[in-house]
Amino acid sequence: MSTAPELHVERFADSATLAATLAGRVASCLRERIARGGTASFAVSGGRTPVHFFEALSTQDLPWAKVAFTLVDERWVRETSDRSNARLVRQHLLKGPAAAAKFVPLANDAPTPEEGLFALNEALEALTWPLACAVLGMGDDGHTASFFPGGDRLEEALDPEGGLGLLPMRAPGAGEPRITLTLPVLLAADALFLHIEGEEKRRVLARALDEGPASEMPVRAVLRAPRPPEIFWCP
Ligand SMILES: O=C(O)[C@H](O)[C@@H](O)[C@H](O)[C@H](O)COP(=O)(O)O
16 A cells, blocks of 8 residues: 555454554543543544444543543434444444443534534543544545545645534535534544555555545545554554
8 A cells, every 4th residue: 555654553353453453543642631620522423334443442441431522523304314424433332331421423403514513522622632533434535534525615624724523514425414513623632543445445555545526535634734644553
């Protein structure tokens, strides 16, 4: 895989080994922040990739009652939908020791993300900002979070000086309307991880590391940040 020199790619033999290591890293970030400030928060991505990681994280030995977390992004669907990232979190992460953490979902009963935004921003005040860490995923189209190619608010979401932490997003490849943390909020985290699995994602990452506009493959905005994410990959 060709990478810019400053990018650190950790390769693992399989998903279980990757999950255990990433869960340990996230737990260390949280412990460090709790030691400094008493509480800590993080954000995770949804999709299909993070199931093993969620399971591994849920068993970490942490003072979970001091932890609050949210999603990096969410599809604007009910939690009964199997497209709901909150549903995935409740099934695979918010259980065992981790059930003592506070989970702030990124969707509510409002008909649209625009109408739900105010209440979500209020709910997010329960988190400790900036985040101790955030774990991103990546789609085959080069999106990360809900930074989709062709996203109607992509420019705003990727603006390093943007004042908003949470934005609705609609895009041709996104399916439902989405809601997403913005780039500055993610980059402000103490640590940022990009978790990808499989040969296709490896090829997508290689393309993203080439020159080209971030609007075409928005994950580039993260990869080109002054402090890029640590990349976790397995076949
Ligand atoms: O809600 C979402 O879709 C995600 O948070 C999204 O950004 C995800 O990380 C990628 O689409 C990868 O998804 P997969 O893990 O399903 O490939």
